[in-house]
Structures are given as structure tokens and as C-alpha cells.
Amino acid sequence: MKTYYFDHAATTPLHPDVAKAMLEIMQGPGGNSSSMHAYGRAAKQQLNRSRDSVSAALGCKPAELLFTSGGTESDNAALTGAARAQRKRGKTHIITSAGEHHAVLHTCEWLAKEEGFNVTVLPIDSNGRTSPELVQAAMTPETGLISIMHGNNEIGTLQPVEEIGQIAKASGAIFHVDAVQTLGWIRYRLSELPVDLMSFSAHKINGPQGVGALYVANGTPLEAIQHGGSQERKRRAGTENIAGIAGFAAAVDICVNELKNKQLFMDKLRKRWIEMLQTHVDVPIVINGSERQYLPHIVNISFIGIDTETMLMNLDMEGIAAASGSACTSGALERSHVLRAMDLPQEQIQSAVRFSFGLGNTLEELEDAAQKVGTLVRRIRNNY
Structure with a gap:
């Protein structure tokens, strides 16, 4: 796989x-x-x-x-x-x-x-x-x-x-x-x-x-x-x-030698990932965080109506590694203290997944993965 x-x-x-x-x-x-x-x-x-x-x-x-x-x-x-x-x-x-x-x-x-x-x-x-x-x-x-x-x-x-x-x-x-x-x-x-x-x-x-x-x-x-x-x-x-x-x-x-090119490419990946999910996923998605002041390699997305734990388990079964938040607490799968502190609606907090990109990621694999996410979201909805 x-x-x-x-x-x-x-x-x-x-x-x-x-x-x-x-x-x-x-x-x-x-x-x-x-x-x-x-x-x-x-x-x-x-x-x-x-x-x-x-x-x-x-x-x-x-x-x-x-x-x-x-x-x-x-x-x-x-x-x-x-x-x-x-x-x-x-x-x-x-x-x-x-x-x-x-x-x-x-x-x-x-x-x-x-x-x-x-x-x-x-x-x-x-x-x-x-x-x-x-x-x-x-x-x-x-x-x-x-x-x-x-x-x-x-x-x-x-x-x-x-x-x-x-x-x-x-x-x-x-x-x-x-x-x-x-x-x-x-x-x-x-x-x-x-x-x-x-x-x-x-x-x-x-x-x-x-x-x-x-x-x-x-x-x-x-x-x-x-x-x-x-x-x-x-x-x-x-x-x-x-x-x-x-x-x-x-x-x-x-990092120093590659910083500028890496920034531009990761921001391109981030934006393209959001666009492709909006195309392939048939539930509302919400981007959590600042629209202007953000790191280019991190995007936190709520798949409204899909529980975070369910989403992560299905992503893992498709070979897609993502997270619910901080790696230091994700083993317990706690709801994000950051999203709670932002006073977001519960439906956003309970459906949030963090994707973060870096060395080895390509546009081609993001396109492939986005289609898989769309398929698994439909599967989850049909099972509800």
C-alpha cells in the first residue's frame, strides 16, 4: 500500500x-x-x-x-x-x-x-x-x-x-x-x-x-x-x-540554504491541498487558524460532521499519516486545547485534523491522497 x-x-x-x-x-x-x-x-x-x-x-x-x-x-x-x-x-x-x-x-x-x-x-x-x-x-x-x-x-x-x-x-x-x-x-x-x-x-x-x-x-x-x-x-x-x-x-x-524555495513550495502544497479537499470532500471543511499570519507547512482542517478519531483511523487505514494536534498528547487523542482556547464551535473542535508537509512531499502525492480522503469521507458518512 x-x-x-x-x-x-x-x-x-x-x-x-x-x-x-x-x-x-x-x-x-x-x-x-x-x-x-x-x-x-x-x-x-x-x-x-x-x-x-x-x-x-x-x-x-x-x-x-x-x-x-x-x-x-x-x-x-x-x-x-x-x-x-x-x-x-x-x-x-x-x-x-x-x-x-x-x-x-x-x-x-x-x-x-x-x-x-x-x-x-x-x-x-x-x-x-x-x-x-x-x-x-x-x-x-x-x-x-x-x-x-x-x-x-x-x-x-x-x-x-x-x-x-x-x-x-x-x-x-x-x-x-x-x-x-x-x-x-x-x-x-x-x-x-x-x-x-x-x-x-x-x-x-x-x-x-x-x-x-x-x-x-x-x-x-x-x-x-x-x-x-x-x-x-x-x-x-x-x-x-x-x-x-x-x-x-x-x-x-x-535550512538556511533552502529556506526561501522551501517556503514557497510548502505554501503551494498547503494551498493546493485545501483546494483539492474542497473539490473531493462532500462535507463542509473549515480552516482553523489565521488566514494571513501562518506557517507554510501546517494546515488544521475541520471536516464538519466527521469525528476526529474516526477520521484519523480511516486516514491511517489508507496509509495517510496526519494528527489531531500536538504529537506529545495525540496518543491520548485529547481534544485540542488550542482549538478550545480559540473558542471555536464544538463541531469544529471535534472534527479537526492537522496536516503538515515537508521533505519528500509532492503535488502529485497530494492529489492522489486528496482523492482517497474524498472516498473515505463518503464511506464514513454512509456508515453513520
């Missing part, structure tokens, strides 16, 4: 050049970058080259880039580390939004419950956007940390991070941005953005799973939450994953 992978927002296939870069290191003699002998120095050199490469692509200094195990660790390290540092300055108020990834929301909940921080969770509008005006209105003299994602992982909506960053900067609050979904789709010059902390993940850009990064702008107070050795300038203990980090660097390099 022919298969179709339309779940790149969950994870992406490893790029062949990334695999090659990693394999060279994995088949080598090995070496701990903290060791003083030749093997350790070689590992350290590779680590430095990777850090230099990624930081240059992101427009920041190498010393401002901290390697982690992925987006979740980066979010946790940023929020917990910054919150604790700001508490020493008398600032115990945190602002975030209802549309954030659970790596942010659950961390904020934990900080409120276990460490006594005051957390304000702002609403999002029907497009999934966070209003800078609401951020401004929520500010207090005790506000020490604001965390707003750049691009939503479920609906693709882009957030006004520059405007929110200016609000944070004016008040002296630390501004954290979860950029896990936007890396590879947005060209960053971090030194020019009003952002103090930014989280990234390799496996969203055709890099390896289990590797990520956290940008920490010079002068940003941040307490380490992982203790042991003095790796990563004493901010993240633990032996660095040299092969994974090298793969991350290779993936970032590919």
Missing part, C-alpha cells in the same frame, strides 16, 4: 546529508569533549564547529547558544531557570498564553503549584493569536517572565513576538519564545530581536531526535536546572551528544 506522510509538525525524516554527517562521527574513535587527550580535543573541536555554525545561522554569538536534548528541555530550562533567577529580584509573576505547547503550559502550572509563582494565562483569539495589548494589560511590577511561542504547532498561526518582546524589554521582564516550529521557516537574526530566550529542536527540521538548543542572550539571568559537570558553560550539565549536535548543525545549514 502506498503511504503518505503528512505529519511533519510532529517529526521529520532525517535528511540524507544529516545522516551522513552523524555517521562519520558515530563510526569514528569517539571522545568526550571534556577530556584532555587527543580524542577529547577532537570532540571539542567538532562541538565548537557545530555551535559556531548554528549560532551564525541564528544571528547570535556562539556563547549564547546552549545545546539541550530537545524542545521540551529547552522550554523547561528557560522557564524554570529564568523564573528562579527573577524571583531573587522580587519578580514572581509569569505571563503566558492558552495556546502554548504543553512543554510551556505544564511547566508554568508546575511553577505555580510547587514554587509559588503567580501565573497569568492569556486568552487567544479565534485565529489563535495572542494580543500584545492583553500582554501589556497583564503586566505588573512583579512580572519577571513572559513566554509566548512564535508559531503554533497545531494550527500554524504566527504570533506577534516582536511587539510582545518590546513590551517585555520596556518593563525589564525576560522574554522567552518557543520557536520549535518556526526554525527552518523563519530567517532569524537573534541579535536584532527583543528576545532573551528562544527554544529550538533538531527533529522538526530533518535533524535527529533528542537534540535541541536554547538561545540565552548575553546578560539574561538564568539558573541551571540540571547539575553535574561544567558542560555548556555550567548551564547544562551532561556529556554533549556530539553526533546529534553535528547532525543538528548540518540540518540548520540545509
Whole structure:
């Protein structure tokens, strides 16, 4: 059976050049970058080259880039580390939004419950956007940390991070941005953005799973939450994953070189997918999210009258991989907290499916898959 992978927002296939870069290191003699002998120095050199490469692509200094195990660790390290540092300055108020990834929301909940921080969770509008005006209105003299994602992982909506960053900067609050979904789709010059902390993940850009990064702008107070050795300038203990980090660097390099063409092609795929579904599917479909401010590779569609779980099961039987929302919770098939926060009608929330495109997808396979979706929708309706 022919298969179709339309779940790149969950994870992406490893790029062949990334695999090659990693394999060279994995088949080598090995070496701990903290060791003083030749093997350790070689590992350290590779680590430095990777850090230099990624930081240059992101427009920041190498010393401002901290390697982690992925987006979740980066979010946790940023929020917990910054919150604790700001508490020493008398600032115990945190602002975030209802549309954030659970790596942010659950961390904020934990900080409120276990460490006594005051957390304000702002609403999002029907497009999934966070209003800078609401951020401004929520500010207090005790506000020490604001965390707003750049691009939503479920609906693709882009957030006004520059405007929110200016609000944070004016008040002296630390501004954290979860950029896990936007890396590879947005060209960053971090030194020019009003952002103090930014989280990234390799496996969203055709890099390896289990590797990520956290940008920490010079002068940003941040307490380490992982203790042991003095790796990563004493901010993240633990032996660095040299092969994974090298793969991350290779993936970032590919993203920088292919960004413009990839943006245009994925936006073409996204628009064509919507057009073809409107042609082949005989139930009303609704696009969830912003019509103008969106990531080009993500589209969230409600098939009105078709339950999400039923739709996903039938898609899977046809070899089409899609999702109900965040990959971190889709195993439980929970209704999307993002769509609920957008205050959409229940018929949209209960019938929403996320499709996300990337490396390997073509117009031809989308046309084939759209016909299959049309057929299975008719089959589902006939069985009701």
C-alpha cells in the first residue's frame, strides 16, 4: 500500500546529508569533549564547529547558544531557570498564553503549584493569536517572565513576538519564545530581536531526535536546572551528544540554504491541498487558524460532521499519516486545547485534523491522497 506522510509538525525524516554527517562521527574513535587527550580535543573541536555554525545561522554569538536534548528541555530550562533567577529580584509573576505547547503550559502550572509563582494565562483569539495589548494589560511590577511561542504547532498561526518582546524589554521582564516550529521557516537574526530566550529542536527540521538548543542572550539571568559537570558553560550539565549536535548543525545549514524555495513550495502544497479537499470532500471543511499570519507547512482542517478519531483511523487505514494536534498528547487523542482556547464551535473542535508537509512531499502525492480522503469521507458518512 502506498503511504503518505503528512505529519511533519510532529517529526521529520532525517535528511540524507544529516545522516551522513552523524555517521562519520558515530563510526569514528569517539571522545568526550571534556577530556584532555587527543580524542577529547577532537570532540571539542567538532562541538565548537557545530555551535559556531548554528549560532551564525541564528544571528547570535556562539556563547549564547546552549545545546539541550530537545524542545521540551529547552522550554523547561528557560522557564524554570529564568523564573528562579527573577524571583531573587522580587519578580514572581509569569505571563503566558492558552495556546502554548504543553512543554510551556505544564511547566508554568508546575511553577505555580510547587514554587509559588503567580501565573497569568492569556486568552487567544479565534485565529489563535495572542494580543500584545492583553500582554501589556497583564503586566505588573512583579512580572519577571513572559513566554509566548512564535508559531503554533497545531494550527500554524504566527504570533506577534516582536511587539510582545518590546513590551517585555520596556518593563525589564525576560522574554522567552518557543520557536520549535518556526526554525527552518523563519530567517532569524537573534541579535536584532527583543528576545532573551528562544527554544529550538533538531527533529522538526530533518535533524535527529533528542537534540535541541536554547538561545540565552548575553546578560539574561538564568539558573541551571540540571547539575553535574561544567558542560555548556555550567548551564547544562551532561556529556554533549556530539553526533546529534553535528547532525543538528548540518540540518540548520540545509535550512538556511533552502529556506526561501522551501517556503514557497510548502505554501503551494498547503494551498493546493485545501483546494483539492474542497473539490473531493462532500462535507463542509473549515480552516482553523489565521488566514494571513501562518506557517507554510501546517494546515488544521475541520471536516464538519466527521469525528476526529474516526477520521484519523480511516486516514491511517489508507496509509495517510496526519494528527489531531500536538504529537506529545495525540496518543491520548485529547481534544485540542488550542482549538478550545480559540473558542471555536464544538463541531469544529471535534472534527479537526492537522496536516503538515515537508521533505519528500509532492503535488502529485497530494492529489492522489486528496482523492482517497474524498472516498473515505463518503464511506464514513454512509456508515453513520
